[in-house]
Amino acid sequence: MVDLSGHSAEDRQFSSKRESQRNARYGGILFLIYLVVYAIFVGLNTFMPEIMDRVPFAGLNLAIVYGVGLIVFALILALVYSWLCRVSIPHSVEGDSKSATGKED
């Protein structure tokens, strides 16, 4: 079925699939970044809790700075992800490059 802009259902599905792949790729990278930062925090608390007593900033100890920082960092990554995923992949571009992307896959 062709819509008003001349794209078939297959085109739209393909475009949506590419978009999902792209978003999953961005999500995976951002997830790994956060996982590393969170793992370091948990590891320090578990095996070197005395490091959390250090005062790196404005009279606040590392426990507070890192803890609040993790919450703020999650929001920053969420906004970055939202920004990266904001653009829809046009049907026509995807339609034209189907064969090429097929090889990539």
Add this chain to the structure above:
Amino acid sequence: MGGTSILAISVFAFFVAVTLGLSFYLGSRTRSAHSYFAAGGQIHWFVNGVAFAGDYLSAASFLGICGMIAFFGYDGFLYSIGYLAGWVVALFVVAEPMRRLGKYTFADALDAKFHSRGIKLAAAISTLVVSIFYLIPQMVGAGALIQPLLNLPHWVGVVAVGAVVVVIVMTAGMASTTYVQFLKGGLLVLFSFILSLLILNRGFKTVEPESVSQPQTIAKLADGKTMINGVLKDGTPNGGKLRPAGEVLKLPNGEKETGPLGPIEFFQVFRESKIVLWKTTNTTEKDGTKVTTYTPTPTDGVDILRPGQAPIFQGIRGKSLAPKIDFLSLMLALFCGTASLPHILIRYYTVKDEAAARKSTVVGIATIGFFYVLTLYIGIGAMTSGALDLTDTNMAAPLLAKSFGELLFAIISAIAFTTVLGTVSGLIVAASGAVVHDVCTSYLQWKLNDHEKVRLGKISAVGVGIIAIVLGILFQKMNVSFLVGWAFSVAASANLPSLVMRLFWKGTTRQGITASIIVGMASALIWILLSGESYSKIYGLKAEDAIVPFSQPGIVTIPLGFLVLILVSLATPHGRASDSNE
């Protein structure tokens, strides 16, 4: 706690009336199963995002975390960090595929390609178990709130929440639940912010050391009577009461009062102050009298603002490995648990598409993250408010509000009660959806029309509500944050391996998914039942006699779920392979 406040009752009644009015209004517009179980997929992403906060910020977050910070300091904030981190998994890994693959329940997404009755049944059992586990702390929190607010016994609060929630869910299902959660999420964050501003404006004030030098005791005599600080508790206003706690002994530079403080200055001053914490010890005398003694322990602020003060986390500062692994296990479960909670996952079906699912999760992270930062101010504010009830960690935030006046106490208590309503509603919708769609329609293959599905959903809601009430009464004495930690472990062990592997590993088979859910759930449950915490707090046995070496199961049972899925998938025919892109 004082007598019943007319103002408190009025505010409380107003909140409940608005909640029920909204439910009945939306109920008149709910016709189909899709509108009942998924609000027709028509909720705006912003409303859904705030509703995420309303769904997620449960009694554990508001009552449990604030209470834990108020009694032990920074350790409670570790829960805030873990809970929020879990949303990263939800946004980056789960949100969009869930919306793409499912319609009503968490099992829909797992089973989208396989059409397996086994997966549906396993996922339904997991949904019911996790929902009921998560319901317990909510109901306990409700009972804790009712006692000081309406001067009624704990069980009355539990029954009241159960009854109101069942009405909310029976009227309009997911639509009413969503808007109750939206209102509750917005109000909770707004009033937590107001409360934090009041805390900063009040600053800190010292008390005379003599006023807090004496221990306090509760003695339960063999004949059933209770003596508090040596006075018989007889229900009269002067008949034996603990003194409220929460004092600052010393401020920097010998000041007596700080006046208003900035948000960073608040912690700077606190670090250099001396605060009274109360250590609890339980003893049994020869005549059978059980004595609980609360001993004032002056503690430096610098020690309170670091990990390892709370009894459950003290082990991270010791040499033994088991408590450290216990802590790691909890933080892993919190990280993995959010994206595995059925009542959170089904919220992705209430928006129209994947972009809306993504945007609503970002709004949820912003709202929830902001609230969790505020828990530090509320918890420390409660610790220094002079209004703490030593017998109840869960009441720290409402009693802090009381120190600012009866009206704020009434509003905060009513919001806390609505908090419980919002979360419990979501859990009951998730559980009833699993019963109707996964068990009755998919597994038992009952042929039900839309009307019958909705009716069965309402009957299931009543059943789950009754179970929640009974468990809420039985688990009265447990800290709600701790109980939620267990719920997260069960959810993460049962659901996350299958969900992640289903989305990202093409070799996943239906047998692998089913086995992973069953093994993950069963192993987490068995571990919890054999843990030291269960031994001491549920069975009344010695924690040291427990069979498993630490209480939190996640670090063993989550990898076990992944391992089982991989091994079973490799050993079974591939059949209809999953595809991460469909």
